[in-house]
Amino acid sequence: MKKRILLLAGGQSGEHEVSLMSARSVLNALPRDQFDVTPVVISKQGRWLPPTETQRALESGEAPTGGDLVLHRAASAEGYDAVFPLLHGPMGEDGTVQGLLTLAGIPFVGSGVLGSAVSMDKIMTKQVLASAGIPQVAWALAVRREWQAQPDTVRERAAALGYPLFVKPANLGSSVGISKVARAEDLDGALNLAFSLDRRVILEAMTAHKPREVEVGILGNDAPIASPVGELRFDADFYDYETKYTEGRASMHIPAPLPPEVAEQIRTLALRAFRALDCAGLARVDFFYVEETGELLLNEVNTMPGFTTTSMYPKLFEAAGLNYSALVTRLVELALEDR
Template identity: 85%
Template sequence: MKKRILLLAGGQSGEHEVSLMSARSVLGALPRERFDVTPVVISKQGRWLPPTETTRALETGKSAPGGDLVLHRAASAEGYDAVFPLLHGPMGEDGTIQGLLTLAGIPFVGSGVLGSSVSMDKVMTKQVLAAVGIPQVAWQLALRRDWQTNPQGVKDEAVKLGFPFFVKPANLGSSVGISKVHGAEEMEKAFELAFSLDRRVIVEAMTSHKPREVEVGILGNDAPIASPVGELSFDADFYDYETKYTEGVAQMHIPARIPREAAENIRELALKAFKALDCAGLARVDFFYVAETGEVLLNEVNTMPGFTTTSMYPKLFEAAGLSYGELVARLVELALEKR
């Protein structure tokens, strides 16, 4: 029997376009003899687009306004074996869609409400992972209200971390809204930008040296496995949006060019983080490796990582012997096995 899959893409976050790219890859790569896939693109306004508009959005990479209310379509989603919510960022990767699907009783790929929401919020993630002893950079939380009522206070706190530091919306991805602050004169703009995108902002100390960016894929539910460690290299101040999505700017190295013990440590820490956050299905756990000191610091956990055929997560499992099509099939199986 073919599995009927509802593939959700797009969504209301700043990562709408990234999600459309991932969904195009999944659609193109899923073995037709095993899967019957219906894509539904969610517009930036949160409306679920009907088939013709969905096809147009996937083809052009842009979606028109219109469509149905989310709840209406979810209620009629009975008949699907599983939903693949290939959505990044708020209203997709943060537990909201996961809650809707849980209420509707439809199995879905990836983490549930708890794992999704805690992993989406960089502050909550850091708090939970600190509790299980996972090494991370020093950080602070700032609320939009603090910034509106006492901006100097927010700045005074932040400089205690030392320059440069990072200012990030707590709930976003693809480096959207992230600034590396090199000096006092850059603070205003960085906080304005981050607070324009989120009520909660995290201020992070930079690693002691420019870090090596290493990532691990995790696959499974309560007995997850870790992929080999991969590395991204690029010629930029940090891994910003342009560096991530301009073709040919970043290079992927699998396995990562780091000592074997560091890689083993990273894989163990990634599994520990996945379990501590109650993740399920898949996650890409990102680390900083500081070659000068040998430090390994966890950066973040992405519960719905980029999923084009050239994205890191599928490439890591390809290196472990699982093709893109097999990986998606495994994710659907894991969705059906949950609970």
């Protein structure tokens, strides 16, 4: 019998549009002889759209308004065998939707509440990975109240890391709200931007030189496998939103031209991080490789990485011999597996 799949896309985060792009690809790729797929788009206001509005949103690439209250829809999600929450960022990739689906008793693709929540928050990720002995840049935490009440303590913390540094909302993706701060004068503006998007902000020392950016895909539950390593190259100061999503601004190199022992180290560290964070199903683990010093630093773990047919994660597994359609099928199988 065909498996009934609910594909969730859109969502409330700054990555709403990115999620809809990913969802269109997955929708086209899930084999129809095996799966009966129902897409449901979640509007930017968090409401779950009925079928016709969902269709319209998928075609137009956005869903600013409309839809039902979430709980009403989740209750009717009971008729599905599995859910594919193809949502990026807060209220989707951060354990909230995963909690709802866990409560509803429906299997779903990807990490559970714990792995999703910890991996979404860059500060929690750093803390867990530090305790697992995984190399990372120096960093510091700041919370909104503190920035409002004692801005100088936050400024001192930044100065201790040295410039240039990166200021990031702790819970976001697609580089939304991220600034590279070259001088102390630009710090306040970067912090105000990051705090407009999140209560928690991470300050990160920049790598000693402009790093090479290398990424690896992980697939599996308790016996995960690592893909070949890929590299992103782009002509910009850092990999910002515009560079990520403007056609032709970045190029993907798979496999990344790296010394074999460096590639192997990346795969080993990525698998260790996946386990330390209690991830499941899939993750894309991103590293900085500082060629000048030979340093390898883990940047972040994305539990629901970009998923269009040209995105890095599917391309990495395609290079490993698993085409896009086989990959999404495998992800649904992993969701249905006993853990």
